[in-house]
Amino acid sequence: MKLLEEKVLKEGAAISENILKVDGFINHQVDPVLMKAIGEDFAAHFKDQGITKVVTIESSGIAPALMTASAMQVPLLILKKSPSKILNKNMYQTVVTSFTKGTSYELTLAGHLISEQDHVLIIDDFLANGEAATGAIRLLRKAHATIAGIGILIEKTFQPGRAKLEEQGFSVYSQVRIAKLEKDHIELLAQEESSTL
Amino acid sequence: MKLLEEKVLKEGAAISENILKVDGFINHQVDPVLMKAIGEDFAAHFKDQGITKVVTIESSGIAPALMTASAMQVPLLILKKSPSKILNKNMYQTVVTSFTKGTSYELTLAGHLISEQDHVLIIDDFLANGEAATGAIRLLRKAHATIAGIGILIEKTFQPGRAKLEEQGFSVYSQVRIAKLEKDHIELLAQEESSTL
DSSP states (O other), X not given: OHHHHHHHHHHOEEOSSSOEEOIIIIISEEOHHHHHHHHHHHHHHTTTSOOOEEEEETTTTHHHHHHXXXXXXXXXXXXXXXXXXXXXXXXXXXXXEETTTTEEEEEEEEGGGOOTTXXXXXXXXXXXXXXXXXXXXXXXXXXXXXXXXXXXXXXXXXXXXXXXXXXXXXXXXXXXXXXXXXXXXXXXXXXXXXXXX | OHHHHHHHHHHOEEOSSSOEEOIIIIISEEOHXXXXXXXXXXXXXXXXXXXXXXXXXXXXXXXXXXXHHHHHTSOEEEEBSSOOSSOOSSEEEEEEEETTTTEEEEEEEEGGGOOTTOEEEEEEEEXXXXXXXXXXXXXXXXXXXXXEEEEEEEEETTSTHHHHHHHTTOOEEEEEEEEEXXXXXXXXXXXXXXXXX
16 A cells, blocks of 8 residues: 555654664654544445444554545454453453563453454554464354455564465455565565465 | 533443443444544534644543643643653653542653643543643643643542542532432532533
């Protein structure tokens, strides 16, 4: 997606070979105009697939996922990172371990908000090792929901997330594909490769 | 706000005298059409005040705050609940203790995203004891930003949040004002009182 690619190149900051800082427009400060365009792009890519809900993981996926749900005119489901006091009955849960952050958390989904009739689109900000997306899929399968695909804002193509998801037969669409990061340098995947998605 | 009042009465669930469950349309599943209307209502209420940014606290404030920022055509700032590895220099921090949840967390804001030129609108889903809003205000003041007001989706008027904020001179606008909760019963503040805001 041209608009997001330009934004990443112009305003993103490569901190190291693994860390891309996008806190000025995605994670910490959010550009609503960009988010609306991101949502419309996902809605266009995954249109006519009978998607009933958009699903994301709190919290940096919420903004793009809400704009996607808004463009698709379906509800948004936010998978919660820890069990709340209030949500405790009829709950699906799974543990997700993030190698990137060196932490584990419990992902939860209230059973009454999902059913085997649901065909969902998963939206997340980053795809690196694929732990979050894999956790979301595990949780959705417990509820017997089906998965239409996975939409990602920024994919680190040098990490194994996409391969893991595609091996399981999932369709992955990333708006920006990073080929390489090094301090102060961001390299996108060449357009030809990118467009063969 | 009529639409949200109706939704709270129809789909909200009073669990106890203190707990109102709105996980079907605000917290866990999000209705994008309702969120858009909520954002437009806040934008209309706080219009022509020179607001430069909308500020919220992750994560349940993100959806309504994004739609407010989108309607106002200004950026959204998400105050983070724990310091990330990436965001570590030039950072404002404050500890917030939630009596409701019995937990404490560190609220953080990157210094380069805020300045004394900013005049911000704080949006959050609930107002009860006012700890979250007070923490956000403390953080924004450290950055010498000014505060245009506080927009709340659902206020528990039987808890001291509003009084605490108004004592400090802040303008508080709540879309729904709950007079009383008890198991399976939700009572709104009468329209006359509500409209004197």
